[in-house]
Amino acid sequence: EAQVTQNPRYLITVTGKKLTVTCSQNMNHEYMSWYRQDPGLGLRQIYYSMNVEVTDKGDVPEGYKVSRKEKRNFPLILESPSPNQTSLYFCASSFTSGSLQTQYFGPGTRLLVL
């Protein structure tokens, strides 16, 4: 089944403890991105990747890192999480041309930073 998977789905952590949220897609998509969703703010893009080894900042990249070593995986790294990073995170992918095409979303990761 074509899908985008994220792990973990729920995570509670403490300030400063490094964490990684994994994202994987099995559709051979070139474009992948990370969003955070906060009440009343819609989706805000954190980072995106046009292809392997090509990543770029979105609207709200501060406090986050990403890597794209393989086409299928696009992990999101929080080196030193803070409470303002408590949010619902989504990974998304599309074939090519990034935002010009339909985005396929993962199920989301709900993060609480204490």
Add this chain to the structure above:
Amino acid sequence: SQQGEEDPQALSIQEGENATMNCSYKTSINNLQWYRQNSGRGLVHLILIRSNEREKHSGRLRVTLDTSKKSSSLLITASRAADTASYFCATASLTDSNYQLIWGAGTKLIIKP
């Protein structure tokens, strides 16, 4: 920055009625996309309409695009309880030589049985 702005923010109607949601945007676009999100879940793509198209249909969904008014509408006909969800529009616009998807804050639709 928010480009797409959905209107209304929330809509509550009876099952069987039609639901209309609107999206306005500020800059020229390549396409506009509508997505649905069930509570706390991932977004699901509904329809993509290109800037040179005026109307598209998919089952009970009808999307219109008016580039002169920089607005789009999503019509769900004969609504069902399962249509209860949040609906988002996203505009693909050229920003700093890259196309970016810019999202609105969404319309929360409640279908009362």
